[in-house]
Amino acid sequence: MTARLRIALDAMGGDHAPDMVVAGADLARERCSNVEFLFVGDEARINALLDRHPALKSISTVRHTPDFVAMDAKPSVALRAGRNSSMRLAIDAVAAGEAACVVSAGNTGALMAIAKFVLKTLPGIDRPAIASIFPTLRGESVMLDMGANLECDADNLVQFAVMGTVFSRTVLGLLEPSIGLLNVGSEEQKGHESIREAAAALRDTPLARNFHGFVEGNDIAAGTVDVIVTDGFTGNVALKAAEGTAKLYSEFLKRTFASSLLAKLGYLLARGAFGKLRLRMDPRRYNGAMFLGLRGICVKSHGGTDAIGFSNAIAVAADMANHGFNDKIRDQLAVLQAALAASAAAKVEADGQGSEAAVQ
Amino acid sequence: MTARLRIALDAMGGDHAPDMVVAGADLARERCSNVEFLFVGDEARINALLDRHPALKSISTVRHTPDFVAMDAKPSVALRAGRNSSMRLAIDAVAAGEAACVVSAGNTGALMAIAKFVLKTLPGIDRPAIASIFPTLRGESVMLDMGANLECDADNLVQFAVMGTVFSRTVLGLLEPSIGLLNVGSEEQKGHESIREAAAALRDTPLARNFHGFVEGNDIAAGTVDVIVTDGFTGNVALKAAEGTAKLYSEFLKRTFASSLLAKLGYLLARGAFGKLRLRMDPRRYNGAMFLGLRGICVKSHGGTDAIGFSNAIAVAADMANHGFNDKIRDQLAVLQAALAASAAAKVEADGQGSEAAVQ
Numbered sequence: 019m020t021a022r023l024r025i026a027l028d029a030m031g032g033d034h035a036p037d038m039v040v041a042g043a044d045l046a047r048e049r050c051s052n053v054e055f056l057f058v059g060d061e062a063r064i065n066a067l068l069d070r071h072p073a074l075k076s077i078s079t080v081r082h083t084p085d086f087v088a089m090d091a092k093p094s095v096a097l098r099a100g101r102n103s104s105m106r107l108a109i110d111a112v113a114a115g116e117a118a119c120v121v122s123a124g125n126t127g128a129l130m131a132i133a134k135f136v137l138k139t140l141p142g143i144d145r146p147a148i149a150s151i152f153p154t155l156r157g158e159s160v161m162l163d164m165g166a167n168l169e170c171d172a173d174n175l176v177q178f179a180v181m182g183t184v185f186s187r188t189v190l191g192l193l194e195p196s197i198g199l200l201n202v203g204s205e206e207q208k209g210h211e212s213i214r215e216a217a218a219a220l221r222d223t224p225l226a227r228n229f230h231g232f233v234e235g236n237d238i239a240a241g242t243v244d245v246i247v248t249d250g251f252t253g254n255v256a257l258k259a260a261e262g263t264a265k266l267y268s269e270f271l272k273r274t275f276a277s278s279l280l281a282k283l284g285y286l287l288a289r290g291a292f293g294k295l296r297l298r299m300d301p302r303r304y305n306g307a308m309f310l311g312l313r314g315i316c317v318k319s320h321g322g323t324d325a326i327g328f329s330n331a332i333a334v335a336a337d338m339a340n341h342g343f344n345d346k347i348r349d350q351l352a353v354l355q356a357a358l359a360a361s362a363a364a365k366v367e368a369d370g371q372g373s374e375a376a377v378q
Numbered sequence: 379m380t381a382r383l384r385i386a387l388d389a390m391g392g393d394h395a396p397d398m399v400v401a402g403a404d405l406a407r408e409r410c411s412n413v414e415f416l417f418v419g420d421e422a423r424i425n426a427l428l429d430r431h432p433a434l435k436s437i438s439t440v441r442h443t444p445d446f447v448a449m450d451a452k453p454s455v456a457l458r459a460g461r462n463s464s465m466r467l468a469i470d471a472v473a474a475g476e477a478a479c480v481v482s483a484g485n486t487g488a489l490m491a492i493a494k495f496v497l498k499t500l501p502g503i504d505r506p507a508i509a510s511i512f513p514t515l516r517g518e519s520v521m522l523d524m525g526a527n528l529e530c531d532a533d534n535l536v537q538f539a540v541m542g543t544v545f546s547r548t549v550l551g552l553l554e555p556s557i558g559l560l561n562v563g564s565e566e567q568k569g570h571e572s573i574r575e576a577a578a579a580l581r582d583t584p585l586a587r588n589f590h591g592f593v594e595g596n597d598i599a600a601g602t603v604d605v606i607v608t609d610g611f612t613g614n615v616a617l618k619a620a621e622g623t624a625k626l627y628s629e630f631l632k633r634t635f636a637s638s639l640l641a642k643l644g645y646l647l648a649r650g651a652f653g654k655l656r657l658r659m660d661p662r663r664y665n666g667a668m669f670l671g672l673r674g675i676c677v678k679s680h681g682g683t684d685a686i687g688f689s690n691a692i693a694v695a696a697d698m699a700n701h702g703f704n705d706k707i708r709d710q711l712a713v714l715q716a717a718l719a720a721s722a723a724a725k726v727e728a729d730g731q732g733s734e735a736a737v738q
Binding site: 153154155165168169200202209210234235236237238239240248250251252254255256257258259260261262263264265266267269270271274275277278280281283284285286287288289290291292294295298299 | 513514515525528529560562569570594595596597598599600608610611612614615616617618619620621622623624625626627629630631634635637638640641643644645646647648649650651652654655658659
């Protein structure tokens with residue numbers, strides 16, 4: 019039997035909190051057999067909601083606080099002034115070992131600032147990254163960073179590749195996920211220096227066998243690779259550009275079906291098939307931005323999501339915790355660092371022999 | 379009557395050249411009343427094709443060269459070794475005043491390198507940029523840079539805003555196009571320093587009244603602004619991410635209509651409406667990447683396009699030439715520079731008064 023997994027929930031984060039948080043937890047309870055919950059927030063409101071879900075209530079604890087982080091609060095302000103906020107206390111519970119992971123639909127910047135401050139980064143990780151799952155022609159892929167770091171050096175990108183690979187294995191269930199570095203062309207001389215250095219470093223590691231090389235913007239939706247690595251500025255723009263185009267298409271599709279009587283009849287006939295497509299592309303399926311690289315599992319749900327979307331964010335957090343996500347990152351980083359050190363040592367030796375040869 | 383407009387065509391550039399180039403010119407001839415063509419390339423092959431289009435032949439000249447730039451040639455090699463290439467001679471014709479503009483479906487990097495070397499940049503423009511038109515929920519917008527400059531400073535971005543505005547006015551016919559700087563959030567403190575500096579500079583110019591501020595990736599397809607300004611790395615990734623998502627949707631749509639008998643029947647009924655949608659989203663409509671900021675008009679057609687796509691690239695080049703695109707850029711830059719100088723002088727004076735007041 020799997021051990022019980024306690025999940026801390028920021029009950030006051032998100033546009034429809036706390037209702038959507040409690041309803042989402044109830045849906046997640048049905049999907050994840052071993053979970054229990056720690057709700058942090060307004061006790062009276064949370065208890066009133068829990069009364070409607072007896073099965074959920076029996077596996078839940080409530081920690082009261084009247085404070086919460088506003089959706090538009092500056093991260094620095096939330097960090098300083100929000101010490102008793104529901105977001106902060108939920109993260110504190112992970113740091114204290116009272117919960118295995120935390121999920122919040124609150125303010126993204128504040129969540130990252132507080133999670134970094136309270137949980138700290140994993141050894142070997144310089145900066146945490148935000149990862150997202152998205153639908154592709156071939157299935158699902160993960161991309162990181164989605165906006166935690168606007169500028170990244172080669173080391174950051176290599177660490178992101180490690181974290182993305184472990185995520186893809188543990189949550190998406192891929193044994194050997196392929197990795198691509200997002201660039202403006204596939205040729206080796208293309209792009210920023212940091213990307214070219216990261217590519218060279220990846221070829222020196224055990225990840226080399228899964229390293230596809232550079233990928234371009236159109237490879238994201240094509241699913242050319244399972245893990246797309248990029249800096250937070252580019253990743254944020256690229257994913258939002260893709261989301262915007264998806265919306266454009268949905269809207270044009272709606273207008274097309276409404277444009278004539280025949281088209282409307284056609285829609286009635288094809289409705290069942292389109293229902294399946296809608297389900298497949300449902301943004302709620304891909305709800306949950308994972309903060310990777312922290313000493314604790316933290317998942318950010320979209321602020322405007324509903325109970326179904328929130329339950330998906332909980333399920334991702336539970337998957338990561340159940341599979342010992344952070345232990346696997348630690349193991350992979352150790353292997354990677356050993357390989358990079360060996361490769362550096364081999365280079366020094368080769369250079370040394372080179373100079374000796376030159377001297378002789 | 380409009381003056382005759384001579385367009386130089388690199389007859390050997392593109393996957394289906396020279397056939398597609400000649401057929402595309404013939405389509406463009408029907409759309410643009412005042413054009414004539416200078417075909418540069420293999421004379422025997424071009425003449426054989428022109429014989430099939432007598433009306434086109436009557437307004438065409440052929441300049442023979444056996445050389446051409448390979449689609450995979452390195453830009454530096456094409457620049458050094460391609461002095462007699464069809465691409466180079468077509469650009470030379472613009473520099474010599476023999477043609478008003480040039481269109482090529484050849485190697486993008488080579489075309490930019492040769493165009494920059496031969497035509498030089500306009501006074502007041504530090505670097506040329508590549509601009510693209512794309513469909514949005516509200517109509518059509520233009521984005522630049524699409525990949526000519528991987529890193530851009532604030533001055534570059536301000537110059538791109540000027541060029542994008544003039545392009546939007548002359549080719550898309552918008553009187554007061556709105557401008558947005560692509561960023562990861564709309565708040566003033568977000569993003570790279572260069573973007574924040576460019577935003578501050580734009581607010582000091584006559585463009586301020588049309589400056590919307592920062593836009594995000596999803597604003598591209600939403601059509602939030604008419605001109606999206608960004609560096610070449612981000613612009614390239616964003617547009618390709620959008621194109622990839624559009625392809626994903628088309629593919630899912632196809633699969634959905636094929637997924638059941640009812641859905642197939644539905645498609646038959648809605649086919650007319652979908653034909654219109656396909657026409658509206660046809661990538662050939664948006665074929666043509668404009669090289670802006672050079673002392674000569676140069677349009678790059680997609681290498682894999684057909685005659686219809688190539689004729690659209692020719693039409694954009696003809697529009698730019700007919701509307702005196704580069705003269706308008708010169709005028710706008712003069713106004714902009716005067717405004718920036720006046721604003722700088724006002725600041726110096728204010729600072730001076732400030733120090734006097736401090737002394738008193």
